[in-house]
Amino acid sequence: MTARPRLIALVGDSMIGYFQGWAGLAPESEVVNLGQGGDNTFCVLRRLGELRDLGPDLVFLQVGINDLLQGRDTEALTDGHVEIWRTVSILAPLAKLVVGSILPLNSSRLGSLVPGNALVRKANSALATAAEAFRIEFLDHYWLMAGPDGELRPDLTDDGIHLLPQAYWIWLQALKGCPAFGA
Numbered sequence: 001m002t003a004r005p006r007l008i009a010l011v012g013d014s015m016i017g018y019f020q021g022w023a024g025l026a027p028e029s030e031v032v033n034l035g036q037g038g039d040n041t042f043c044v045l046r047r048l049g050e051l052r053d054l055g056p057d058l059v060f061l062q063v064g065i066n067d068l069l070q071g072r073d074t075e076a077l078t079d080g081h082v083e084i085w086r087t088v089s090i091l092a093p094l095a096k097l098v099v100g101s102i103l104p105l106n107s108s109r110l111g112s113l114v115p116g117n118a119l120v121r122k123a124n125s126a127l128a129t130a131a132e133a134f135r136i137e138f139l140d141h142y143w144l145m146a147g148p149d150g151e152l153r154p155d156l157t158d159d160g161i162h163l164l165p166q167a168y169w170i171w172l173q174a175l176k177g178c179p180a181f182g183a
Contacts, residue, residue, distance in 0.1 A: 005030045008181070009095075012062035013039040014161075015103060019168045026181055032056070037135040040066040041080025048084065058089055058147055058180060062100040064123060065161065068115045074123045078130050085134055098180045099131050101140040106152040109160030117150045137180055144174055 006029040010016045014033025023031050034050055036043065051059065061084060069078045081099065088097050101124040104117050107163050124142055131138035145167055147153045152160065156167035163171070175181050 006057045009056035009060045010060050056095045059095045060098045064102040074126045078126045098137045101142045104152040106148040106160040
């Protein structure tokens with residue numbers, strides 16, 4: 001009997017959902033894209049039941065920008081993440097959980113819709129602190145996509161939030177370098 005390939009579940013918002021090339025992350029693994037455009041932490045929490053049937057070996061969580069865009073503060077965002085983390089540990093107890101930072105925005109493309117990258121960085125700091133307390137790996141990829149001004153680089157987005165293919169290529173290469181994805 002042949003062992004099944006390692007299963008990686010990518011969970012989150014449009015940053016996960018819009019990219020169809022995640023299989024390149026770990027070619028020897030099965031990669032399942034569970035990203036949904038517009039999702040915030042509450043939406044992700046409601047649909048985590050999908051993990052029970054999948055039985056993933058690794059869960060990568062990328063969610064939070066929609067919480068901030070909807071006016072939630074960093075404390076509410078962090079509380080939402082912690083609830084997701086607890087639920088993942090129940091539904092997929094053998095899975096390693098890795099949490100990705102919220103990526104920067106490009107305020108010149110978004111205008112008044114943007115909560116500001118200072119808030120994004122504050123949220124990432126709070127998530128990193130909480131992840132450390134819960135002994136969860138936190139991957140801070142903010143500066144992968146940011147220019148020297150802290151804004152999402154204009155060559156990586158056409159709307160100020162969502163990523164262009166070249167941005168996903170950068171992200172994919174960085175994730176491939178993380179021990180959790182190479183195991």
